[in-house]
Amino acid sequence: METHKLVNLEYTNIEVMLPSIDFFLEKIKNDEIFHFYKVNHGMIDSIYSAYKGKYNELETDLLEKNYEKISKNIQIAFKDAEWGLSYWHSDSNVEDYLINFIRVLVEVSNIHPKIKTGISLGVGLHTFWGVWEQHNEMQVGRTDVIKKIMNVNKSKFYYAGLFKHYTIKGEIFKLFNLLNELNFEVVFLGPDYLRLYKDVFNINKFHHINIPVRGAANNFGDYIKQLKGIENNTNNKTIVLHSAGQMLSAVLVDELKDTNIWGLDIGRSLDILIKDKVESEPTMYKCWTILDENGLNNYVDELRSSAKIEKMKNYKFTQDWFRVNQFENWLSGFEPNKILEIGSFEGKSTVWFIETYITNDTKSITCIDPWLNYNHSETSLHTYSDISDDRKYDNNIIKDRFLSNIELTGRSSQVNVLHGLSHIELPKLSVNGDRFDLILIDGNHTASFVLTDAIYSWWLLNEGGIMIFDDYGWVHEKNNNQSVPKFAIDSFIECFRGYLDVIHIGEYAIIKKKKF
Numbered sequence: 001m002e003t004h005k006l007v008n009l010e011y012t013n014i015e016v017m018l019p020s021i022d023f024f025l026e027k028i029k030n031d032e033i034f035h036f037y038k039v040n041h042g043m044i045d046s047i048y049s050a051y052k053g054k055y056n057e058l059e060t061d062l063l064e065k066n067y068e069k070i071s072k073n074i075q076i077a078f079k080d081a082e083w084g085l086s087y088w089h090s091d092s093n094v095e096d097y098l099i100n101f102i103r104v105l106v107e108v109s110n111i112h113p114k115i116k117t118g119i120s121l122g123v124g125l126h127t128f129w130g131v132w133e134q135h136n137e138m139q140v141g142r143t144d145v146i147k148k149i150m151n152v153n154k155s156k157f158y159y160a161g162l163f164k165h166y167t168i169k170g171e172i173f174k175l176f177n178l179l180n181e182l183n184f185e186v187v188f189l190g191p192d193y194l195r196l197y198k199d200v201f202n203i204n205k206f207h208h209i210n211i212p213v214r215g216a217a218n219n220f221g222d223y224i225k226q227l228k229g230i231e232n233n234t235n236n237k238t239i240v241l242h243s244a245g246q247m248l249s250a251v252l253v254d255e256l257k258d259t260n261i262w263g264l265d266i267g268r269s270l271d272i273l274i275k276d277k278v279e280s281e282p283t284m285y286k287c288w289t290i291l292d293e294n295g296l297n298n299y300v301d302e303l304r305s306s307a308k309i310e311k312m313k314n315y316k317f318t319q320d321w322f323r324v325n326q327f328e329n330w331l332s333g334f335e336p337n338k339i340l341e342i343g344s345f346e347g348k349s350t351v352w353f354i355e356t357y358i359t360n361d362t363k364s365i366t367c368i369d370p371w372l373n374y375n376h377s378e379t380s381l382h383t384y385s386d387i388s389d390d391r392k393y394d395n396n397i398i399k400d401r402f403l404s405n406i407e408l409t410g411r412s413s414q415v416n417v418l419h420g421l422s423h424i425e426l427p428k429l430s431v432n433g434d435r436f437d438l439i440l441i442d443g444n445h446t447a448s449f450v451l452t453d454a455i456y457s458w459w460l461l462n463e464g465g466i467m468i469f470d471d472y473g474w475v476h477e478k479n480n481n482q483s484v485p486k487f488a489i490d491s492f493i494e495c496f497r498g499y500l501d502v503i504h505i506g507e508y509a510i511i512k513k514k515k516f
């Protein structure tokens, strides 16, 4: 079972991951693209300044994805400031970048597998640099802000100081040796002094996109173009190591998320290696390069030895059809006891339901799936019934994956697995007198099947219960209404109008049963 080291974020009980450099090296060797970026106190303080004492408002704005408002509030808070955003970007219009920064932090980094987000309530060096003492108003405020963000973004964060630690320990050289070995184009994007790293690490395929320390937002699009140009002109893999400030780093993360470019937000993580150049390089800052090296070394040792080991539940999913980041908002306050799921596949949604709702021994989930060869392109009315009986129960690979994922939740005894087609299994549940509080309809997506599932499910749903339809927003390329769920869901809602409330319409459609 995969394990992870966890440490608490500065003065809090918020756990973040503390992997060794080998974790990243293995990913590079295995061709698993990542983009590690970090959010330190700088940007957290910006949000803190804008929402000081108004954290409920912040929570609402985050939940409602009102990033524009958050961005405006930050700008107002910094209008007359001579630090933070106003210092770095005094002559630039940062509105869109700021909106993007917040969106990436609370939303995109939650769902995009490439993105690894580091956070720190300082700069990842604890009291050495960047952290106030425990009860300092600002330190407490930072904690409140990050808690609100983590309320929305449920993914596990990394400790932002990781790459500083690898540098302090000299382990960072392993990274550049590997990149040379694998012929990577290594692009540094950041201030002038980053050019020095070519020699520090003996980098073979070195590039430097030089950006100004202040006002880089003005031409950021051009820098990204240059970077993409480098990648376009080579058959080698490309990694960008950037030091562009937290707001622009997030912009880069977003811009690169669907490309083959690897990313690492180095910020000033490597600077201690060239500390003798601090005075002669006008674009370099003293910051932590003037700190006592022994002290830093001991700090990293202590941090590492304080880490706890967490056994990760090593779920295996090949598809990411079920995107959960908003469910808890839409279903906020809802506590289902019995859940029904039509279409479980490998159990991604099942696992989420179990981890979120099956929190004691009295709760249960029922899963219906025929576990056939899944084929989206098939659009005939009877997509799944057309398949001959002997093949129907043949494809056990996906079902096995489902079962082993369920096993890992530790709640498999509360999962009722019905291996079959929904139009056969649902009436049986009705005859049994079963009732459910929450039903997910995510089986055969052909409209006729969705309508069948909706109607059978209606009679199984308790009053006050909720029904979720997946892929309401899915538009068929050939405008064939019959082949997508929307047609069925709209018809169902029309037929039962007066008996239900529509809670949400978007990628998912969610309804609540008012009465029978």
Ligand SMILES: C[S@@+](CC[C@H](N)C(=O)[O-])C[C@H]1O[C@@H](n2cnc3c(N)ncnc32)[C@H](O)[C@@H]1O
Pocket (backbone or CB within 6 Å): 319, 321, 322, 342, 343, 344, 345, 346, 347, 348, 349, 350, 368, 369, 370, 371, 372, 374, 384, 420, 421, 422, 423, 442, 443, 444, 449
């Ligand atoms: C989109 S996948 C479900 C994804 C799953 N909820 C998740 O989170 O990953 C659709 C599933 O519906 C199943 N399915 C297809 N036809 C079905 C039917 N008539 N009754 C029940 N399930 C069906 C398929 O076998 C497939 O596993």
